[in-house]
Amino acid sequence: MADWGPVVVAVILFVLLTPGLLVQIPARGRIIEFGNMHTSGASILVHTIIYFGLITIFTIVIRLHIYTG
Template sequence: MKDWAPSIIATALFAFLCPGVILQLPGKHRPVDFLNMKTSVVAILAHALLFGLLLLLFLVILKAHLYI
């Protein structure tokens, strides 16, 4: 059986953590901007770090598995 949890979790986190789509952290004018569809280098690095930490949490620490 294949474990689908890594693929599904990584895809969902990527969709939710794209800078500027739902939120941008740090924003251009405020600490958090919502739905502005713009990005910056600092926001890309912050979202990449957050993505990596959440992926590590779900896959390594919590050991999430989904067998289909």
């Protein structure tokens, strides 16, 4: 029996939090931009911190598990 919860959460968050795909925080002239398909070092850092926080909440605090087999 395999636990796929952390894998599914990580993939979904990675897709949603890719800088510039849906949202970019901070943007190149504003605080936030939607769907601009650009990125910067600052936005990569901010998105990494947000990703780490959310993955920690979902896998450790909430203990999300998806079992197969």
